[in-house]
Amino acid sequence: MRRKSKSDYEGSYATSDNSNEFDPMRDGAPKVALWKTWGLRIIFAAMVIVLGSKQLNYLLEGASQWSNWRGLGHSMLFTLAILAIGGVFRPLAFLPVMIYEMAWKIVWLAVVALPPFLAGQEIPGIVNVKASIIGICVLIILVPWKYVWWRYFTQPIEPWRQKKSINNNK
Template identity: 40%
Template structure:
C-alpha cells in the first residue's frame, strides 16, 4: 500500500494486501459459497438450534469476507476474528481432545477445516495491527463540550 507521510500507521506491502485479499476470497468462496450457504439454503430444516446458529454465523462471516476482498485493511478485524476463533478451537478443543485420547471423526474433520488458519499468521501485517489496534490512542468515551 502506498504510504503517505501523514499516515500514523506503518506501510503494508502490496503483496501482503493482495495475499489478504486472496484469504478473504477463500473465506467467502470456499467456506461460504461451496459449503455453508448451500447447506443453509437446502439442508437446514432438520438442524438443531446450535448447528443452525453456527452455520448462520459462518455464512455471515463468509458474506462479510467479500468486503475484505475490496478493503483488506479495513476488514482486518474480521480476519483477526477468524484467526482468534480457529486458534482457540484448535488449542482448547482439538488439542485437549488429542491429549485426552478422545479424538473423534467430527473433531478431525473440523481440525482439517481450521488448521489452514496458520497461513494467515504469516500474511497478516502484525506491525500494522499493533499500531492500529493497540498503540493508537483509544477513542474518547464521550464528546468534549
C-alpha cells in the first residue's frame, strides 16, 4: 500500500484499497496561526503546573476527610491537569480538553457563582471567579474556532459498522 501524499487528500474523499478502512481526511484543515498554537501550549503548561501542583497537594494532604463530591471535584481537576500534558506537545489534538475546561467553567460561573452574586451573598471560594472569567476570555481568543468547526462538525462521522465485503471468488 503506497503512502498517500497531501494531494491525495484534497478534493473529495480519498479512496483506499480496503473498503472497510475509514479515512477522516476529506478536505485540508484550515490553517491555524502559530501564535494560537503557542498560546494554547502556554495555557496547557499553566494548567499542568498550577492546577496539577495545587490538586496534587490537595490529594496528598487529606482526601480521607472530604465529602464524596469534594473528592470527585479534586480528582477530576487533577485528571484534567494530567491530560493537559498532552496539550503542551499537541495543542490541536488536545483541543477537546481545552473546550471541556471552558465549558465546565462557564457552567460553574452560571450555575454556582452567579446566583449568590445576584443575591448579594458571598460567592463560593472553590474557583477564583475573576481568573475564570479572564481565562475564558483568553481561551475564546486562542481557540482556533474554524479548525474546531472543520474537525468536529464538517468531517464525516466514523462508520457505525463495517461494510460487507463482496466475495468475487465464487
